[in-house]
Amino acid sequence: LKEPLIFELGREGETGVDLEGPGAFDDRLGGLAREAEADLPGLAEPEVVRHFTRLSRLNYGIDMGLFPLGSCTMKHNPRLNEKMARLPGFADIHPMQPVSTVQGALALMDDLAHWLKTLTGMPSVALSPKAGAHGELCGMMAIRAALEARGDARSVVLCPESAHGTNPATAAFCGYKVKPIPAKANGRVDVGALTAALDDTVAAVMLTNPNTCGLFESDIREIADAIHAAGAFFYCDGANFNAIVGKVRPGDLGVDAMHINLHKTFSTPHGGGGPGSGPVVFSDALKDFVPLPYVSQGADGFALKEWPQGDDDASFGRLVAFQGQMGMFVRALTYMLSHGADGLRQAAEDAVLNANYIMAELDGHMTPSFEGPCMHEALFDDRFLKGTGVSTLDFAKAMIDEGYHPMTMYFPLVVHGAMLVEPTETESKAGLDQFIGALKGLADAAKAGETDRFSGAPYHAPMGRLDETRAARQPVLRYRRPD
Amino acid sequence: LKEPLIFELGREGETGVDLEGPGAFDDRLGGLAREAEADLPGLAEPEVVRHFTRLSRLNYGIDMGLFPLGSCTMKHNPRLNEKMARLPGFADIHPMQPVSTVQGALALMDDLAHWLKTLTGMPSVALSPKAGAHGELCGMMAIRAALEARGDARSVVLCPESAHGTNPATAAFCGYKVKPIPAKANGRVDVGALTAALDDTVAAVMLTNPNTCGLFESDIREIADAIHAAGAFFYCDGANFNAIVGKVRPGDLGVDAMHINLHKTFSTPHGGGGPGSGPVVFSDALKDFVPLPYVSQGADGFALKEWPQGDDDASFGRLVAFQGQMGMFVRALTYMLSHGADGLRQAAEDAVLNANYIMAELDGHMTPSFEGPCMHEALFDDRFLKGTGVSTLDFAKAMIDEGYHPMTMYFPLVVHGAMLVEPTETESKAGLDQFIGALKGLADAAKAGETDRFSGAPYHAPMGRLDETRAARQPVLRYRRPD
Amino acid sequence: MRYLPLKDADRSAMLTSIGVSHIDDLFRDVPDGLLNPAIDLPDHQSELAVERHLGALARRNHAAGDGPFFLGAGAYRHHVPATVDHLIQRGEFLTAYTPYQPEIAQGTLQYLFEFQTQVAALTGMDVANASLYDGSTACGEAILMARRVTRRKRAVLSGNLHGHYRAVAETMTRFTDDELVLLDPDAENPAAMLAAAKDAIDDRTSCVVVQTPDVFGHLHDLTALSEAAHEKGALVIVVVTEAVSFGALTSPGAMGADIVVGEGQSIGNGLNYGGPYLGLFATRDKYLRQMPGRLCGETVDSHGKRGYVLTLSTREQHIRREKATSNICTNSGLCALAFTVHMALLGGAGLKRLARLNHAKACRMADTLAGVPGVTVLNTAFFNEVTVRLDRPAAEVADRLAAQGILAGVPASRLFPAAGLDTLLILAATETVPDEDIAALGAALKEALQ
Amino acid sequence: MRYLPLKDADRSAMLTSIGVSHIDDLFRDVPDGLLNPAIDLPDHQSELAVERHLGALARRNHAAGDGPFFLGAGAYRHHVPATVDHLIQRGEFLTAYTPYQPEIAQGTLQYLFEFQTQVAALTGMDVANASLYDGSTACGEAILMARRVTRRKRAVLSGNLHGHYRAVAETMTRFTDDELVLLDPDAENPAAMLAAAKDAIDDRTSCVVVQTPDVFGHLHDLTALSEAAHEKGALVIVVVTEAVSFGALTSPGAMGADIVVGEGQSIGNGLNYGGPYLGLFATRDKYLRQMPGRLCGETVDSHGKRGYVLTLSTREQHIRREKATSNICTNSGLCALAFTVHMALLGGAGLKRLARLNHAKACRMADTLAGVPGVTVLNTAFFNEVTVRLDRPAAEVADRLAAQGILAGVPASRLFPAAGLDTLLILAATETVPDEDIAALGAALKEALQ
Missing domain, CATH: 3.40.640.10 (Type I PLP-dependent aspartate aminotransferase-like (Major domain))
Structure with missing residues (x-):
């Protein structure tokens, strides 16, 4: 199964698109016409269909099986959502149409905002961030804008070591210095240490809750109170909102800003790495410091506030060219309406139940890092592989041969050889039992010394292990025609 | 890769469909309510998506590679056709709507009829037949109706031995006795023998042209004249119209009736065995003997003639409940408009060119059954395998390991161990060269005595060879729950 | 032509391999004078142009989703996931x-x-x-x-x-x-x-x-x-x-x-x-x-x-x-x-609920129809479809309602033209029919039959 | 819920395996009193109901394909195969x-x-x-x-x-x-x-x-x-x-x-x-x-x-x-x-032809616009988009044409609210614009600027 590159398949001058002729006209390119057409051979349509169909078959997706990638929430992607996003009334409207001609789009954004605010118990939401990390940026900018508005920019952001890399990167982007917060042996933030670190240089604390060890921060109210007492803001990374939607409202926990990955909790497809969408909800303290544009109620229906007006405008500006990921808004709202309040709560419960079931069933075969219960993901470390010669990487690759996508490896960084398993709520018990059986089998095989099964894995994949070092040392980042 | 049956995966009482509640109402089923729901377990939507996605991956389709199934015309299926067929104005209209509300549908049928009549050079067309064999039935019924109308039913239909099985089966369906027509050594009908067999008991001659050996019947005008001189009709099986569309008009050849497989020549998808669509064109002599319903021009636009009116109505009746395969009409017309007259002719030329190229390149490695040129398919027999211990079946199965769907095997019946290769016009030269290379390699391997490569083939398929005898001797035609 | 991968250069090379000089040499078995007839049909068109043409035809039809819809008689509108x-x-x-x-x-x-x-x-x-x-x-x-x-x-x-x-x-x-x-x-x-x-x-x-x-x-x-x-x-x-x-x-x-x-x-x-x-x-x-x-x-x-x-x-x-x-x-x-x-999505349980919902809709429709003067519902036991007798030809009434955007049913005369069933109209109601459409049907019929 | 495969019987069995008696035992780390808040949002709905809701919202938008369309300014309507x-x-x-x-x-x-x-x-x-x-x-x-x-x-x-x-x-x-x-x-x-x-x-x-x-x-x-x-x-x-x-x-x-x-x-x-x-x-x-x-x-x-x-x-x-x-x-x-x-379908050759067709459309549009009294085309060299100066605020004109079903362009004031560009309108023409739509634009502008 070797698929050439399109550049190796195509022919110069060929095209798989028919176009009407341009008719007679006088060229007005002002002498800037491209001299040679781009060196990109074309293919006829049947060749293109085959090439990409074949390529697709080298991929693993949720549609093929369990995709237990912790922290990523790979759940079922309903096709209804895709269908709705393709309605011409959503897919074929221009971001700069007169607002009178897009009242349905604005109503949908307003609907989505209402759902997000109600589910989080927070008074305001910014829809435009294009992804989770972009939402973090939005949230931290709002925090910095609020601090500057009170003349108190501060310089430090506290993050736990278990945080997603985006958290410190975002804080740095906003000009903050990042300081670590220690964790307790039970996998949660050490409140005493945190309190001690909180002073008047701290702008914000960034926490993920449920955290990246798959645990709910049990001291979260105390943490929030301490943050607020220090005059700082509480930024919550909402990547794991899937575990608690409908069960707990972040607003009740004292959160000031939280992004929501629509592609995780609300099942817009991951698409091989995007596009995502990361709306941010805000507390009362931050609700004026939101980015432009946003939907408002005007005299003749919905309006769109696109530019600051007057000096009292607290917005920190525009994050993206237009209104955000409309296609994802449609999908997410479709998902929300399909589930309803009852279904969303059930989904969170089932996600947590599935993860705890995996943790309970595998205890004794693999080594859970912390005492249960966990939330929607079960964290294991590599203690059970000690002395077997099998690494977390080997173990993960061997899962491919069992027909599964591997779990998240080596993240979070706070346990050794981490394996973070997130089944999500869209797996059946029979499917989980089969998965558990496969993992038990692998763990037993590792302990029984069947190292060949691991060291060369995967055996039953489109490719063997790839040489990542070579890729980085001698970067080949594009095709070049052989001389 | 073993996929359970849905009945093994599902759970009783489960459903993957949400429905509104029925509300309060008084049941009016008259005591005929089903007592127990059908014993069909349900699945949640994610499970259904996975099951059928996985099943699909056990299939080979045109989208994956060359599908050289002679006589089947497996060409590219454009996705535009699928998109057009799904426009609500076509997909969501009811066959019994008032004709005033379906003028676009009737206009489309009229358009399609115009294209088919123009391309074949024949004055009339019946659109309603549901597939090729159904079209044959339609054509033969028109012939019988025309003969009966002149008080001359006759009793015999002549068919070559190389004919598709549907030809004799159809003739029998219409109450005719089938007699064979011999072929000449060059793979064409023996005109002398045919003329000798033509007498006043012969109702029709059924010929395929280009014939199933992939050859154009060079004496076709003489044959047509002889048929007509004997007072019989000339039915042409149009399965191979793909080779000559735009190049020759069957009407010019003296054909009285011919079905056109829209799924072959006009690329409506085969869909794993249907649905098809088999419109039939008629000569002047038969044009009144058409089935109902048909589109006509009325005072207020298009009308639909659904029932015979008066004694002079020559129609032989209704073939199907409604108007035929509307979904396929949309796809076929989309294909025709996309190609245009110039593109259709080019397609026929490329189909013939591709087949002749394969035949020329493989001559010497495999054994073409007849002297060239061929039309759109190249016929080989198993002389080149003589003494190798490799059968046509083995050879075909070994192609699977090369990444190809096998060609048609053991058909037509007139040559020994037939292999009928039809590449179609939607293959590139590079793709053909690769295919030719693979076949050469296999032929050389067979001659070199590498029998293992064939006897156990396929090795690289989702399954090994299946036991067809067992399936027929102990038929298991449905799942039954284990006790 | 977007569907044809051969280029002219390919074609020439292949003809050479075959040993002929022109494509029509491969069609030499076609009787004299019949090859390459003039075909009076338009040439190939862009995908955009074809979409426009088909889209225009589609818009000339009244789709079932465009308004209240009650046709059945052997073809039913259901919601497909x-x-x-x-x-x-x-x-x-x-x-x-x-x-x-x-x-x-x-x-x-x-x-x-x-x-x-x-x-x-x-x-x-x-x-x-x-x-x-x-x-x-x-x-x-x-x-x-x-x-x-x-x-x-x-x-x-x-x-x-x-x-x-x-x-x-x-x-x-x-x-x-x-x-x-x-x-x-x-x-x-x-x-x-x-x-x-x-x-x-x-x-x-x-x-x-x-x-x-x-x-x-x-x-x-x-x-x-x-x-x-x-x-x-x-x-x-x-x-x-x-x-x-x-x-x-x-x-x-x-x-x-x-x-x-x-x-x-x-x-x-x-x-x-x-x-x-x-x-x-x-x-x-x-x-x-x-x-x-x-x-x-x-x-x-x-x-x-x-x-x-x-x-x-x-x-x-x-x-x-x-x-x-x-x-x-x-x-x-x-x-x-x-x-x-x-059916795999529905399962036996889902099909039962779907069928029950259909029956409920039809019961509601039958009750509404029974309340319209000039309409007699003929069915006592039914599933999702009933026949009514009107006080005038059903095809006329159906055409009148169609002009108002309501597809009201199939006149029995269209299925049995010679059986004297001209006043009968066959109406189906599936899960796709909202209750307000049933009310609209009743109101329109009432007006039409006045 | 059609997306959730667990049944209540599964849930009970799994809770037992885990060793807890109730799902909320797994949420015990949530602070007291904050678990299971009342959520004032509707319950789950059928696929049909959701489609109806979204469909109704979509119909409240004027889609680009609904009429003549000339918007660009950073987002372009092209035909996608x-x-x-x-x-x-x-x-x-x-x-x-x-x-x-x-x-x-x-x-x-x-x-x-x-x-x-x-x-x-x-x-x-x-x-x-x-x-x-x-x-x-x-x-x-x-x-x-x-x-x-x-x-x-x-x-x-x-x-x-x-x-x-x-x-x-x-x-x-x-x-x-x-x-x-x-x-x-x-x-x-x-x-x-x-x-x-x-x-x-x-x-x-x-x-x-x-x-x-x-x-x-x-x-x-x-x-x-x-x-x-x-x-x-x-x-x-x-x-x-x-x-x-x-x-x-x-x-x-x-x-x-x-x-x-x-x-x-x-x-x-x-x-x-x-x-x-x-x-x-x-x-x-x-x-x-x-x-x-x-x-x-x-x-x-x-x-x-x-x-x-x-x-x-x-x-x-x-x-x-x-x-x-x-x-x-x-x-x-x-x-x-x-x-x-x-891009694989187009190839370099197809992209070149597509670009040329876009340029041809824009030239035709520019010529039409130049012929409308009160309109000045500002561009001499352009690709598929031009800016015109009108004799009155562009946003007003764009709104008026939108009310007639013509989406005429992006007022420059929407991109540069404080730059005094109120009379400028930015218009694009791609391959999706038929020549008759350009004519319709010209006619409507002429009327609007009278």
Whole structure:
């Protein structure tokens, strides 16, 4: 199964698109016409269909099986959502149409905002961030804008070591210095240490809750109170909102800003790495410091506030060219309406139940890092592989041969050889039992010394292990025609 | 890769469909309510998506590679056709709507009829037949109706031995006795023998042209004249119209009736065995003997003639409940408009060119059954395998390991161990060269005595060879729950 | 041309390899003067231009979703989950051929096996085939099969069989020596119609063909009829044109049917102006070898692994030629897949709830219609469809409502033009009909009949 | 709930295995009193009900296909072949994650490699990344990258850069100590604007950001500007918001660009009310390691077979955390796939023809506009977009035409609210505009300006 590159398949001058002729006209390119057409051979349509169909078959997706990638929430992607996003009334409207001609789009954004605010118990939401990390940026900018508005920019952001890399990167982007917060042996933030670190240089604390060890921060109210007492803001990374939607409202926990990955909790497809969408909800303290544009109620229906007006405008500006990921808004709202309040709560419960079931069933075969219960993901470390010669990487690759996508490896960084398993709520018990059986089998095989099964894995994949070092040392980042 | 049956995966009482509640109402089923729901377990939507996605991956389709199934015309299926067929104005209209509300549908049928009549050079067309064999039935019924109308039913239909099985089966369906027509050594009908067999008991001659050996019947005008001189009709099986569309008009050849497989020549998808669509064109002599319903021009636009009116109505009746395969009409017309007259002719030329190229390149490695040129398919027999211990079946199965769907095997019946290769016009030269290379390699391997490569083939398929005898001797035609 | 990968340079090189100088040298067997006729049709067009043309045609039709909609009579508008269409468009399903190479066609074969199982379970029969063209041709094939089984030629067709099904049966037996006994439709007294069918069965009868729900929406208990037929050695063929009704009603098998044929469009498939549709065909084990159409069966592969193949093909034309059970070659594979996927989503439990919702909608519609002056509802027992008698020709009324954007039903005269049923209108209500559309229908009818 | 496979019986059994009695025992870490709040939102709905709701919202929008349409200004309506949407919906592409497990993600990785190659070829650059969120954020990232490369903080932004791009750049540098030199837009005299940008470059300048075709549709030869910038040690960032223009115009690379950023929506992707879109980002080899975003590179597997992996991730946040080149994690994978498929269909030859057709349409539109009294076309050189000066506020005119079903263009005031450009209207014409729509636009404008 070797698929050439399109550049190796195509022919110069060929095209798989028919176009009407341009008719007679006088060229007005002002002498800037491209001299040679781009060196990109074309293919006829049947060749293109085959090439990409074949390529697709080298991929693993949720549609093929369990995709237990912790922290990523790979759940079922309903096709209804895709269908709705393709309605011409959503897919074929221009971001700069007169607002009178897009009242349905604005109503949908307003609907989505209402759902997000109600589910989080927070008074305001910014829809435009294009992804989770972009939402973090939005949230931290709002925090910095609020601090500057009170003349108190501060310089430090506290993050736990278990945080997603985006958290410190975002804080740095906003000009903050990042300081670590220690964790307790039970996998949660050490409140005493945190309190001690909180002073008047701290702008914000960034926490993920449920955290990246798959645990709910049990001291979260105390943490929030301490943050607020220090005059700082509480930024919550909402990547794991899937575990608690409908069960707990972040607003009740004292959160000031939280992004929501629509592609995780609300099942817009991951698409091989995007596009995502990361709306941010805000507390009362931050609700004026939101980015432009946003939907408002005007005299003749919905309006769109696109530019600051007057000096009292607290917005920190525009994050993206237009209104955000409309296609994802449609999908997410479709998902929300399909589930309803009852279904969303059930989904969170089932996600947590599935993860705890995996943790309970595998205890004794693999080594859970912390005492249960966990939330929607079960964290294991590599203690059970000690002395077997099998690494977390080997173990993960061997899962491919069992027909599964591997779990998240080596993240979070706070346990050794981490394996973070997130089944999500869209797996059946029979499917989980089969998965558990496969993992038990692998763990037993590792302990029984069947190292060949691991060291060369995967055996039953489109490719063997790839040489990542070579890729980085001698970067080949594009095709070049052989001389 | 073993996929359970849905009945093994599902759970009783489960459903993957949400429905509104029925509300309060008084049941009016008259005591005929089903007592127990059908014993069909349900699945949640994610499970259904996975099951059928996985099943699909056990299939080979045109989208994956060359599908050289002679006589089947497996060409590219454009996705535009699928998109057009799904426009609500076509997909969501009811066959019994008032004709005033379906003028676009009737206009489309009229358009399609115009294209088919123009391309074949024949004055009339019946659109309603549901597939090729159904079209044959339609054509033969028109012939019988025309003969009966002149008080001359006759009793015999002549068919070559190389004919598709549907030809004799159809003739029998219409109450005719089938007699064979011999072929000449060059793979064409023996005109002398045919003329000798033509007498006043012969109702029709059924010929395929280009014939199933992939050859154009060079004496076709003489044959047509002889048929007509004997007072019989000339039915042409149009399965191979793909080779000559735009190049020759069957009407010019003296054909009285011919079905056109829209799924072959006009690329409506085969869909794993249907649905098809088999419109039939008629000569002047038969044009009144058409089935109902048909589109006509009325005072207020298009009308639909659904029932015979008066004694002079020559129609032989209704073939199907409604108007035929509307979904396929949309796809076929989309294909025709996309190609245009110039593109259709080019397609026929490329189909013939591709087949002749394969035949020329493989001559010497495999054994073409007849002297060239061929039309759109190249016929080989198993002389080149003589003494190798490799059968046509083995050879075909070994192609699977090369990444190809096998060609048609053991058909037509007139040559020994037939292999009928039809590449179609939607293959590139590079793709053909690769295919030719693979076949050469296999032929050389067979001659070199590498029998293992064939006897156990396929090795690289989702399954090994299946036991067809067992399936027929102990038929298991449905799942039954284990006790 | 976007679909043709050969370039002129390729073509020249290939002609050279073949050893001819011009493409028309390959067409040299075509009689003189007939090659390359002028074809008076437009040249190729861009995808955009084709979309515009087809889009304009589509907009000239009133789609069912454009307003209140109550048409049935053998084709029903149901809601098909988006998943179904997504899955049937997978290239591996859409662009595959008939599964003659089972090693690389298990996808198609397994779903056909699942389809056969579903159809058998729904109809209450032992076995089902892998689908036929549609319900009407399946009905005709059943009549021919009954002749093969009983070696008798006389088929009794109930009067309340769909008018088009009756016409198709007439066509399919037109050139055989089968005799069809065609009873008159009776919308007002379905019990009498059933009694007449029973009375028409004699020792020469091959089969009695009866539809339930019948074309007017009436339900029938066929147990007594079946007993009577079996007593005379005749087969009972039950026709079902609304597959969703299987979720609500006693199965034909439980009422004694020997062959059940039906239109499967309702499950998984759209209206499509009448096609492609999906012929269901199920029977008892003992009649298996007289069954027409493709069959998929379980077996094992060379490693002993369970797999599926097409089987019992000695019944079929490609093997038996003129001695085959039918001339059928193509089935409705992709429509069967849509049925199988939708049915897998529903499960028995979901189908039951869907059927109940349909019945509830129809009850609401019947009650609304009964309240309109000038309208008489003829049905006491029904599933999702009823027939009403109006005080004037039904086609006129239907046309008038259509002009107002309401597609109100099928006039019985369109199915039985010569039967004097001009005042009858057949109306269906499925889960897709909102209650406000039923109210709108009632109001519009009231106004039209004033 | 159709998406949740667990049944109550499963849930009970699983709770038992876990050793708790109630699901809320698993939520015991939640502070007292905060679990299970009342959520004032509706319960779950059927697929049919959800479709009805969304369908009703969609119908409240005027879709571009509903009438004559001339909007551009950073988002363009092109015809996307049906093949593109079919392929990107394959479950293996749609439901895959970021390709962190390359052995089972070669599909995604190979198309990203193909995408990078296409973008590099079109822009005339050495390397491109695997996409960013959109053109505007790509532009902001480029400014930050120029700072890393040059270790200077002063970026000069041309006045004719899209107003939203300028605003995004302001936001992205708001909390850094970068200095943005924001020149005024000049629709009337683009050469003067370019000269001003050139003049603004000094020894402290990290980069000059210039768009072509610019936001008013003017084309610019950037060769001299590039030379001037390079002389001062500054980088040239070229912004392209209409990717189809690559088919017609001298590439930014050929004019001396160091970084090319763009909006790739035009190829393969729909309007979608502004998102998701596709950020293009390309640069010279020498700046590779300061580039933000994901990169896919070629390598070999354990059998020596060519394959692809994500590479150079030491630039990225998941490895470098606060020292990363950007905080970006997600790219626009599926939009990049749509681009790659559409571009593979077009090839260089097809893109050239498409671009020429766009230019022809725009020339026809410009000529029509020039013939309307009260309208002045400001462009002499343009691709598929022009700016006109009207004799009254453009927003008023656009609203009036919208009420007649004609979406006539983007008022410049919506992009530059404070720049006194109220009478300017920006209009684009792509291959999707039939000539009769251009005529309709001319007629409607004539009437509106009377």
